[in-house]
Amino acid sequence: MMKKLVLNGSAKNRGHIHGEQMREDISEVLDYYRSRFLTDRGKLESHVHLLMQKVLSFRPHYKEEMDAIAAAAGVEPFWIYCINARSELMSSPVECSSVAFPKLGLAGQNWDWAEALEGHLALADIELENGHRFLTMTEPGMLAKIGMNSAGLGVCLNILPAKQKLTGLPVHILLRALLESQSLQEARLLIEEHGAGKASHIMVSDQSETLAVELSPDQPWFQSTEQDSYLHTNHYLQSGQAQPTSSRPCTETRLKRLQETLLYNPELNLKTMRQLLDNNEKPFPVLRAYSYHELTGNGGTLVTLMMDLGKRQMLLREGFDPERGFESYSLA
Incomplete structure (x- = not known):
């Protein structure tokens, strides 16, 4: 555990x-x-x-x-x-995939990163002095990453490619602030003011809506989330923001595969979300075993996270074994 x-x-x-x-x-x-x-x-x-x-x-x-x-x-x-x-400091669009079913309050992702962090991650249960509480899966020494709060907001992250130096408020600091937010409106204002200077995609969801934004070095680009499902991998969908990257065939293939899988799964629920995130079809698996990456060394899926925000429930699984069960946590 x-x-x-x-x-x-x-x-x-x-x-x-x-x-x-x-x-x-x-x-x-x-x-x-x-x-x-x-x-x-x-x-x-x-x-x-x-x-x-x-x-x-x-x-x-x-x-x-x-x-x-x-x-x-x-x-x-x-x-x-x-x-x-x-x-x-080491921006790299490794293979994370995010999924949201906005109208149902369901959101989740795979978090892919370096094998060196396996066994060193933590689930932090944080209560602020004002009584606000949130659960965040994070790295040792890091204030926050992805997770869910007592106001019913869930936060997910995908890193995007960047060719220039990133000098904005660090994205993990913004994630911490978003987990302290009380509403999607408050989250949106934070992103509008502090979203530039990064290369990341962030999803913030509540029980009936999802806010999705691609953060570029220049400005935040909010994405349409009116549809029944919203998917994102590790390339910009915003017109004019495409950047050449060696991982582009991988990220585009994964997004297309997620889209195609949904065509055969019209019933949107956590079971369908798990099926999407557990797809380990090669050559570009969504749920990825360790393989070599030039920036991170050996890397793969370290964590899969799913959230039912209406129920304030978070499901967490370490590793890339689709047969492994999830741990369940609640803020209800």
């Missing part, structure tokens, strides 16, 4: 618990990331400083929480900043 973190109290207190309980995992994951970040420490520091200035002007207590994680884990704060900004 995935490690559980129960975090509450002040930002400093939450960070302390996180750093103390994930100390060994943070150390091991950092060994991996240090081997993948820029080897020029000066250039890396310059980029991270730029990104952290955005965090400080956005919500300074996030830095306080990161500093507390670092202190409790016995690592330099700089490296915790790197973990929280790692999508901007």
